[in-house]
Amino acid sequence: MPLESLSQFTFVQDHPVFVMLNQVIPLAKLTHWPCVDTLNTIAHGPYTFIDDPESQSLAGIRLGELGYEGFIAETQSIPTRRNWHDVFNACIWHQFPHSKQRLNQLHIEYIKLFGAQPRGKVRDNITHFDECGMLIVHTEGSCVPSLLQQHQWHDAFVTQQSAWGQEVQAFTFGHANLELLLAPHIGLTAKWVALQVPEDFFEDDPVSQVRLLDRLLVERLDMAFFEQKLPPIPYLGIPGWWQDQDESFYANTDHFRPKRPHP
Numbered sequence: 001m002p003l004e005s006l007s008q009f010t011f012v013q014d015h016p017v018f019v020m021l022n023q024v025i026p027l028a029k030l031t032h033w034p035c036v037d038t039l040n041t042i043a044h045g046p047y048t049f050i051d052d053p054e055s056q057s058l059a060g061i062r063l064g065e066l067g068y069e070g071f072i073a074e075t076q077s078i079p080t081r082r083n084w085h086d087v088f089n090a091c092i093w094h095q096f097p098h099s100k101q102r103l104n105q106l107h108i109e110y111i112k113l114f115g116a117q118p119r120g121k122v123r124d125n126i127t128h129f130d131e132c133g134m135l136i137v138h139t140e141g142s143c144v145p146s147l148l149q150q151h152q153w154h155d156a157f158v159t160q161q162s163a164w165g166q167e168v169q170a171f172t173f174g175h176a177n178l179e180l181l182l183a184p185h186i187g188l189t190a191k192w193v194a195l196q197v198p199e200d201f202f203e204d205d206p207v208s209q210v211r212l213l214d215r216l217l218v219e220r221l222d223m224a225f226f227e228q229k230l231p232p233i234p235y236l237g238i239p240g241w242w243q244d245q246d247e248s249f250y251a252n253t254d255h256f257r258p259k260r261p262h263p
Helices: 007-012 016-022 036-042 063-075 084-095 097-114 120-132 144-149 153-159 175-180 206-218
Strands: 048-051 077-080 133-138 168-172 189-196 232-234
Touching: 016 168, 036 048, 036 084, 063 077, 063 097, 077 084, 084 097, 084 175, 097 120, 097 206, 120 133, 120 175, 120 189, 133 144, 133 206, 144 153, 168 189, 168 206, 189 206
Parallel strands: 048 077, 133 189
Antiparallel strands: 133 168, 189 232
């Protein structure tokens, strides 16, 4: 949604997800809306953020002729609108530049092989991860990823609560989920991938952490990775990410759904 000020972000910036984000990109220090020039300064990366060129051209290339992904690949420029969705997209580009580039490359590779329409399952899964992805980062001995895989939500979030931030942590990759977190609601879900990290990972500084995660993630991203859907995780179940995480909260099977048996 277009906003004229930072008031909505200021209201929720103490949420753990935005605390983590601000340790890498100082959005909380802004006193004005982050235009593309500001984003290119505080969230600099391999590509340039430009005002959405829907009605203009860049070097004779129009967005409508190439599509969003084609335009980025051709111009190394990212069309950016005045809304939180695109601001958070810029934040993810800054933190995970190699992985975001790889997603763009996969879109282009798929289009070259099969055409732009229909999009196909692979491109849909790429987009879903781009918008709603999450990284479950863990050390070798953590049992949390396997508990999440089996939808053992209470064990993963409650029994293993002390492990979060020590041997396992969630990092938001999907910029759409960052936008939704401005007004969080029960039912908010991410698609996750597990990344194993060294034992001393959680002692490192936030910038070094995301740099390592970007290198680890990009190694996983190929067509085969997106041929199947990624597992879901109830976003607000992560310890500390919702204000009312009592027993009744985790007992809500409309949000914490049991794993469906294989047919």
